Amino acid sequence: MRNSKLLRILALVFAFAFALAACGDSSGDGDGDGAQSSDDDGGSEDGDGDDEAMAEDEGDEAMAEDEGDEAMAEGDAVTIDYWLWDENQLPLYQQCATDFTGANPGIEINIEQFAWGDYWDGLSAGFATGDVPDVFTDHLAKYPEFIDGGQLVALNDFVEADGVSTDNYFPGLADLWVSPDGERFGLPKDWDTVAIVTDQATLDEAGVTAEEFAAAEWNPDDGGTFEQIIARLSLDADGNTGDSADFDPSNVVRYGWSGQGIGAGTGQVFHSSFAASNGFEFLDTNPWGTVYQYDDPAFLDTMAWFRSAIEKGFIPRPELITGDPDLQTGLVASMTDGSWKIGAWNGDDSIDSAVFIPTPIGPNGSRASMFNGLADSITTASEHPEQAWEWVKYMAGAECQDVVGAGAVVFPALDSGTEIAQQAHADNGVDVSAFTTHVEEGTTFLFPIAGQAAEVDQIMGDAVTAVLSGEADVDALVDANAEVNELLAG
Numbered sequence: 050m051r052n053s054k055l056l057r058i059l060a061l062v063f064a065f066a067f068a069l070a071a072c073g074d075s076s077g078d079g080d081g082d083g084a085q086s087s088d089d090d091g092g093s094e095d096g097d098g099d100d101e102a103m104a105e106d107e108g109d110e111a112m113a114e115d116e117g118d119e120a121m122a123e124g125d126a127v128t129i130d131y132w133l134w135d136e137n138q139l140p141l142y143q144q145c146a147t148d149f150t151g152a153n154p155g156i157e158i159n160i161e162q163f164a165w166g167d168y169w170d171g172l173s174a175g176f177a178t179g180d181v182p183d184v185f186t187d188h189l190a191k192y193p194e195f196i197d198g199g200q201l202v203a204l205n206d207f208v209e210a211d212g213v214s215t216d217n218y219f220p221g222l223a224d225l226w227v228s229p230d231g232e233r234f235g236l237p238k239d240w241d242t243v244a245i246v247t248d249q250a251t252l253d254e255a256g257v258t259a260e261e262f263a264a265a266e267w268n269p270d271d272g273g274t275f276e277q278i279i280a281r282l283s284l285d286a287d288g289n290t291g292d293s294a295d296f297d298p299s300n301v302v303r304y305g306w307s308g309q310g311i312g313a314g315t316g317q318v319f320h321s322s323f324a325a326s327n328g329f330e331f332l333d334t335n336p337w338g339t340v341y342q343y344d345d346p347a348f349l350d351t352m353a354w355f356r357s358a359i360e361k362g363f364i365p366r367p368e369l370i371t372g373d374p375d376l377q378t379g380l381v382a383s384m385t386d387g388s389w390k391i392g393a394w395n396g397d398d399s400i401d402s403a404v405f406i407p408t409p410i411g412p413n414g415s416r417a418s419m420f421n422g423l424a425d426s427i428t429t430a431s432e433h434p435e436q437a438w439e440w441v442k443y444m445a446g447a448e449c450q451d452v453v454g455a456g457a458v459v460f461p462a463l464d465s466g467t468e469i470a471q472q473a474h475a476d477n478g479v480d481v482s483a484f485t486t487h488v489e490e491g492t493t494f495l496f497p498i499a500g501q502a503a504e505v506d507q508i509m510g511d512a513v514t515a516v517l518s519g520e521a522d523v524d525a526l527v528d529a530n531a532e533v534n535e536l537l538a539g
Contacts (some may be wrong), residue, residue: 145449183431195463202427203232234444235424237462242418245485247383250401266380267409269350279305282382298362314509315346326411336498343530405483
């Protein structure tokens, strides 16, 4: 990053020197040519020689000025560094960058992509040294801390000056990026929900239909028909399914269901949809709540059911969960995952044919999914906030979001982009209704946004893992909740 900045500085210096040299050369050439013409011609009686010399002088000077203007224009051009983590979206945003620069030739976009862990580690280290990009893809779990650190540029003045409407996005998305004091730190770029992904061959083997799975109901008492289905999908080393009296939960070779990961305290792709369908809400107010509610019986009962299903051998223990490989290798028969992985699962040759199933219907009579959305933020370290804003505004607009939607990787934050994405999936023969049904039926709930997010997630994540692994009772969640609320209270 420092090298790229240094190169840009050297380019500016070179361009400026070139401009000065060009202007100096044109003056010297013009004066010399004029003097030489007068001397050679000895003067013209009708004055034509002087006029020609003057015309040549003026032509040289005009050309020099044009060259100087061009050099200065090149010198004024800036490069905006932009970071993202999703390699599947990289070519889509490269196309957006190409289109953007075509319309804004004075602004170049340099995109760098890093894997999830490296991405956030790099930003954290960069914020400490000032070596960060101008613009980066931001996450709701991270940006409260960036606000506290004074590391993000408030966009309010830009939004107001350019008359950018924030009412065009899917309901609730724009509000997520406004701080308690009304400052905006991002414009929505996409949204996501969760669903269950499974393998058609596995369903066929277990005699479970997609329609049956999609109609499953869940409750924390006996797990409902959802538990019955994942029991049928579970298999021990002797070939017994989980609904058999001979099933051995200590010798399982295929578990009926898992999350893509525990997901720490938020449990986006693990426990959150179950708990929410049982009436649980993370915070007293969201966003920017001041009291976490992990001690709510609705959450405690949900986690008690997870503990029971793990003991029965229908869900793997936390230490066995590794993410995608669990479904790819057959360790689990089904897995809750995010809509951002639709394309990846549909193109995965390790499974027969991906099938997407909506989350089960809970005690409150509806399904549930966490509703998350990303945005792009400008760092206070940027030397070109105005140009950075132009890039952020472009990515949040229909021209770029329609390009992203056509890539069928995520659902853009604008209606037009989402409609294009849905059509692109349909053209690929992929049914994505398991994800979109939450938006259509209004069964989403917001990602929890509050201060001290990293510490809260760590504390609650450790507690959840301890409960699920059998190292602690469910009451440990009550103690952890008290700890995070004390942290929030400061």
